[in-house]
Amino acid sequence: MLLASHLINEPDSLPLLAAVRRHLSAGGRAIVECYSAGWFDTVADGSGGTLGEVEISLSEVARDRDLLSAVIGRSRGREWVRAFTARRLDQAGLVDLLAKAGLRFRGWCASTDTWFSADLP
Template identity: 55%
Template sequence: MEVTADGSPVDVYLLLPPNGEAEIVHAAVPPDASILELGSGAGRVTHRLIELGHEVVAVDDSPSMLGHVRAETVCARIGDLRLGREFDVVLLASHLVNTERDADRLAMLAAARRHLAPGGQLVVEWHPPAWFDTVESGQGGRLGEVEIELADVVRDGDLLSATVRYAARGRQWHQEFTCRRLDLDDLLTSADLTFGGWLSADRTWFAARPRRRG
């Protein structure tokens, strides 16, 4: 089984279909927007964004994941990214902003900001605070042909750790993770961003823009 540095099983991500993420982004951004996708994985969202008419540059630190992406790719850690280019939209999905490490989160947001064109926007998918209060072991569902179940949920202050169990085609995988509860105002202030509005009814997606100077 091929697994990335953060524990993501590549075979599972190849089986997972898009789940409406690209449509949320598409509805929030200009037509034919240039998009820098941070943490693209194997292109599950990338390919749908391209179908919707956007030019996408996919960034991931896993060559194994990027080998399946049908778009321009960059293999790099998000926080280290310096392309010398600007984009209409920077996409930070997959709850990456909820990383347990504050330094990693600040580095990701700084990378997003330095790649935004004037007037551009950052689109973020996160775990809102309410999720941390309600999520429990045993929750899950089916996405495409993959059965997904959350297990071993443990809370420790603002941190939540759990294991995601996947099953498909007679095989099973698991991925452990730890994420941090965030205050939205503190998050935006730390990155010198302003809130641009909720993009989904469940408030798991929002837009942000660089704070104006002067």
């Protein structure tokens, strides 16, 4: 199962993880994308870059404890803007959240902390 787009960082992602749990069979794995915990320390107004042909920029960045809110703008001919709030999750936080959903953290998928795998305990 693939869970991309940083959905695990939503402020209330437990119901989503419960759905992941229901869809995993014995021996199955979930591959999950998350924001790096370090990203929360460095992101600021004007952060962004280019992803293929799409320009991405962040504005109105605000922090409240473990939550970060911002407006993301994307453009490729026409502009798309959306406000979002993300919850900071370090590895210990991920392990705890996954356990509450009946899942087990299996490790990072690469040398960065942005993709990990989880399975049934």
